Amino acid sequence: MRSRKALALVSVAVLTACTSQSQQARPAEPTRGPAPSVVTPLIAEAVAAPVAVPATDGKTHLAYELRLTNVMSHDVTLTSVTVTDRDIVLLNLAGDRLTPWTRVLGTPTPARKIGAAQTAIVWLDVALENGVQVPTTLTHAVALSNSQPQPPLFPAAQTIDVAPVDVQKRQPVAISPPLKGPNWVDGDGCCDTSAHRTALNPINGSLWGAERFAIDYVQLRPDGRLVNGPAATPESYAYFGADIHAVSDGPVVSVREGLPEQPPGRNPTGLPLDQYAGNHVVQDLGDGNYALYAHIKTGTVKVQPGDQLTSGQVLGNVGNTGNTTAPHLHFHVMSTPDPLRSDGLPFVFDAFRLDSRIANADGLDTIFDGSPAPMQPGLEPRDESGVMPLELDVMTYGDR
Numbered sequence: 001m002r003s004r005k006a007l008a009l010v011s012v013a014v015l016t017a018c019t020s021q022s023q024q025a026r027p028a029e030p031t032r033g034p035a036p037s038v039v040t041p042l043i044a045e046a047v048a049a050p051v052a053v054p055a056t057d058g059k060t061h062l063a064y065e066l067r068l069t070n071v072m073s074h075d076v077t078l079t080s081v082t083v084t085d086r087d088i089v090l091l092n093l094a095g096d097r098l099t100p101w102t103r104v105l106g107t108p109t110p111a112r113k114i115g116a117a118q119t120a121i122v123w124l125d126v127a128l129e130n131g132v133q134v135p136t137t138l139t140h141a142v143a144l145s146n147s148q149p150q151p152p153l154f155p156a157a158q159t160i161d162v163a164p165v166d167v168q169k170r171q172p173v174a175i176s177p178p179l180k181g182p183n184w185v186d187g188d189g190c191c192d193t194s195a196h197r198t199a200l201n202p203i204n205g206s207l208w209g210a211e212r213f214a215i216d217y218v219q220l221r222p223d224g225r226l227v228n229g230p231a232a233t234p235e236s237y238a239y240f241g242a243d244i245h246a247v248s249d250g251p252v253v254s255v256r257e258g259l260p261e262q263p264p265g266r267n268p269t270g271l272p273l274d275q276y277a278g279n280h281v282v283q284d285l286g287d288g289n290y291a292l293y294a295h296i297k298t299g300t301v302k303v304q305p306g307d308q309l310t311s312g313q314v315l316g317n318v319g320n321t322g323n324t325t326a327p328h329l330h331f332h333v334m335s336t337p338d339p340l341r342s343d344g345l346p347f348v349f350d351a352f353r354l355d356s357r358i359a360n361a362d363g364l365d366t367i368f369d370g371s372p373a374p375m376q377p378g379l380e381p382r383d384e385s386g387v388m389p390l391e392l393d394v395m396t397y398g399d400r
Contacts, residue, residue: 041158042071044140044163045163051170052167056354060127060128062167068122075116077112078102078142078143081098082140084141085138090138091125091127101122104118137164140161144158175248176312179219185358186217187216190213196212203340208340208342211332212345219242223372227368237326240319240320242318247285247331250286252303255280257279258279262321279300279321289333290336295322296318353383356375357393357394359375359376
C-alpha cells in the first residue's frame, strides 16, 4: 500500500520500512527463580522493554517486538505466540492471526516459517482493558513445528517458554500536539503493523525501533479529500507550509536545514542516513524523552541548537524533505537524540478532539488517490486528554 510505505521516515529497515532511563529501554533479564534446562530450536529476546500507554480506544497498550532466531539446520514454523502475565493470558496469536504480525528479517512479506539460521520478528500489541493492572513482567509461550523432528529433544510439535521481559516503570511523556486546526490524520501510527511499527533499523550492530509510536500527519480538506490540484505539486496539499509547534518546553538539541523539497509521488533514492528525516529539529523534553519533528519545509526552520523552546512556539513549517513522497509532518518521541538510533517511546497529548477515524488502512491509500476518506461508522466525536492517538484517528488540535 503506497501511503503506508511511502510516508515512513526510513525504509532501510531490514523489514520493508543518553540518560540512564534510555539505557533501560533495552530489555533486561527479569529476576526469577530457577527453571529446568530445556533445549530450544529458537532463541528469543524482546527488542526493547515495553512501556504502557493509554490510547483513544480506551485501552492501555504495550507495543513491542519479539525477535526469534532459528538455530537449527532446518525450517521451523510458528503456530502460536502467547503473552502471559504469570498464568493469565493477555494475548494469543495463533495460525492465520499470527501471520500478519510476523516477518523474517530481510523480507517484506508476512510469514510464519523461519528458515535455518534465519531471524524473524513478531510484533506484539498487548491491549489491556480499562481497570486491568499493568503487569510487571511479560512471558512468552511460542508454539512451533519442526520440519525435521529429532525426539526427544526436538519433537514434531513443541511449545517453548522464552524471552521474559520486564515492563518499564516509566510513564509516557505528556505533551501538546505539534499542529493546530481540524482534520489531522494519524497516519502509520501505533499499534498495528503500519510502516512505522515494522521499521526496525540495523544501526551500529543493533536493531532500533525508533518509529514504534511515530505519526505521519496529513490534513484532510473539509470535503474529506487530501489533494486539490495535481498530486505531484506540493502546493496541492493545503497543509503544506502549516506551522509546526513545540510540544513542550525544552531545549533544541540538533537542527538540519537546507535540504530540498522532494517531488510528491516519487520514492527518493540515494539518500544518506542523516538525510532520511529531511530538514528536522530534535528537542529535549526531559526525563530521557526526545522529540523529532521531521520533513520540515526548506528555509522555514526558525530555531538553532541550544534555543530554549516554549510549548506552542512555531519552529518550522510542514514540508516534504528527506525520505518522503507527500507533504507531511513526521513526529515521534525517542530515547536518544538520534532520530533513528533510538528506541521509540510512547507519549500522550494533554488535550485534543477525536472527530472520526478512517475506516481502514486501505482508506488511507484512498485519500492519496484523490478520493474522500471513508470514515468508520458509529464513532461519536469526543474530547480526549492524557491518551495517545491511534493509527487512522482524525483529530482537531486547538489553540494553546
